[in-house]
Amino acid sequence: DADVTQTPRNRITKTGKRIMLECSQTKGHDRMYWYRQDPGLGLRLIYYSFDVKDINKGEISDGYSVSRQAQAKFSLSLESAIPNQTALYFCATSDLMETQYFGPGTRLLVL
Amino acid sequence: GEDVEQSLFLSVREGDSSVINCTYTDSSSTYLYWYKQEPGAGLQLLTYIFSNMDMKQDQRLTVLLNKKDKHLSLRIADTQTGDSAIYFCAESINTGGFKTIFGAGTRLFVKA
Numbered sequence: 381d382a383d384v385t386q387t388p389r390n391r392i393t394k395t396g397k398r399i400m401l402e403c404s405q406t407k408g409h410d411r412m413y414w415y416r417q418d419p420g421l422g423l424r425l426i427y428y429s430f431d432v433k434d435i436n437k438g439e440i441s442d443g444y445s446v447s448r449q450a451q452a453k454f455s456l457s458l459e460s461a462i463p464n465q466t467a468l469y470f471c472a473t474s475d476l477m478e479t480q481y482f483g484p485g486t487r488l489l490v491l
Numbered sequence: 492g493e494d495v496e497q498s499l500f501l502s503v504r505e506g507d508s509s510v511i512n513c514t515y516t517d518s519s520s521t522y523l524y525w526y527k528q529e530p531g532a533g534l535q536l537l538t539y540i541f542s543n544m545d546m547k548q549d550q551r552l553t554v555l556l557n558k559k560d561k562h563l564s565l566r567i568a569d570t571q572t573g574d575s576a577i578y579f580c581a582e583s584i585n586t587g588g589f590k591t592i593f594g595a596g597t598r599l600f601v602k603a
Contacts, residue, residue: 423593470533470534477583479524
């Protein structure tokens with residue numbers, strides 16, 4: 381079984397809709413992250429959480445929110461989706477050496 | 492500021508060596524990493540090097556670190572078609588809490 385899982389794997393939505401991307405991990409790590417990947421731009425950090433009570437904005441948090449429901453769960457919400465949020469979204473966890481373990485990604489298309 | 496740069500594409504012939512280069516700007520990095528992303532998948536850690544080392548070898552992979560020039564490279568010996576992927580360089584830095592900065596990724600094409 382995968383250590384970091386993401387649901388859904390693919391999603392098509394319309395401008396203005398609210399959507400939630402979910403992430404679960406079985407690695408027992410406290411640290412969790414949400415990134416988006418765009419061609420030629422690499423990975424950009426949206427939000428990160430170092431434990432259940434700790435939530436921090438990354439470099440591109442505008443238009444996104446997160447919820448850390450438990451050590452194992454970290455969800456990302458787009459309150460009102462817009463087309464330039466079309467991207468590949470990755471959840472990750474990290475150990476104390478900052479080695480990151482990524483989920484398989486969610487491909488989001490906003491029409 | 493914090494930045495990690497790498498070239499976007501590299502093409503090699505099967506059996507040749509591949510060298511993927513990366514430069515970074517923050518001198519406070521503790522670990523430097525190479526991640527591999529295969530099509531349709533997330534990133535997976537390939538190898539890492541601690542910042543006080545200058546070389547690490549792991550089977551076909553050799554990582555070289557030049558701290559003076561802030562340059563990291565990944566050499567893949569005897570490159571195979573299965574090595575075709577995007578390779579990301581990353582560094583973890585201590586800014587009062589650790590943070591990882593990723594490069595944009597180098598897409599490696601291996602020609603048979």
